[in-house]
Amino acid sequence: MNEIKIDKNIQNEFDALPKGWVFYHIFGAGEVLYAGYSANLKAKLKFLSNKAKEGGIYQELWNLAEKLSWITYPQAIFALIHYKCYLTENSPLYQYQIRPWADYVYLALDSHRFPFITIQEHTNDDWLYLGPFRSRFFLIDVLDIYARILKLPACETGEYPCEKREKNLCQGWCLALDENSEKPTDYDLDKLESLLKEAFLVPENSILELIQQERNKYFNALEFDKSSLLDEDIEILNKYREWLKFLISAKHLEYESNELKIQKGKITYCRFQGKDYYFPVDNIEFRINETLALNLDSVDESKVIYDFLQKM
Secondary structure, three states: OEEEEOOOOHHHHHHHOOEEEEEEEEEEOOEEEEEEEEEEHHHHHHHHHHHHOOOHHHHHHHHHOOEEEEEEOOOHHHHHHHHHHHHHHOOOOOOOOOOOOOOOEEEEEOOOOOOOEEEEOOOOOOOEEEEEEOOHHHHHHHHHHHHHHHOOOOOOOOOOOOHHHHOOOOOOHHHHHOOOOOOOHHHOHHHHHHHHHHHHHOOOOOHHHHHHHHHHHHHHOOOHHHHHHHHHHHHHHHHHHHHHHHHHHHOOOOEEOOOEEEEOOEEEEEEEOOEEEEOOOOOOOOOHHHOEEOOOOOHHHHHHHHHHHHOO
8 A cells, every 4th residue: 555644745745646546545643534536646635635725624634634545446446346345344534524525416407497407406306307417617518508509598697588588699488487478489398398308318419419510610611719619519518428328327237246246326245355245225216307316425436337337
């Protein structure tokens, strides 16, 4: 196991940290304070250091931290297994106070309720939920692209109609919510529901391919500034498409061998360092509007498993 000291000059040690998947410990006050697994230990340590500046539990952890140790692994699944097995026998002081998923968010859709598309931190209401996603800003970028290209709602105020409608930056779907006037067919909310589902719930919806075709037209016409802008859109929508494929599959991932068993997207058994470990089967019942929603604290494990099975 490799290790470095954590002190005020920790920035000088960042370049010595490994690249790739690791299982790691943070030690302090004579005990393990926190354990985790990561594909980028340098980024993880920077994150903890920056969060400590905000105070609270992260600051407490960082003030006590004296040493970082790690074991490298060739694949994420092995780092995850070590992490799960370690926590069955150990309970580091800050393990359940630090929540890596605390900033994850859900995409919520409802074609008959303003603002039609929103970003939420939970699934307690009756919107149609997808997620979680690891970055709120990534989702904002996705919504911005769909607003620009498909004229889907991207409402930024609590009142409607807003200046976006006046500037012809949106289709004005909110006009169909006015019960005092006849709803024009152009703003039919059932049509909006179909558009939202096609855009956000169907990975192979051809939207990405249409943007790629437009990008190629600009490139072939030597309009490189316009093509490069679409390159950014294509990269973002590619990431969204891949994450959506994961969400569709996550709850149904199954695998079994002599040393590993996966049920409903979670590890339920593994053999590690000559010992058998059993973990509870995930029997959580999701509502129909949570079909593509995972629990915040399970999404990272399910993503590692999804990637592992995809490469088999």
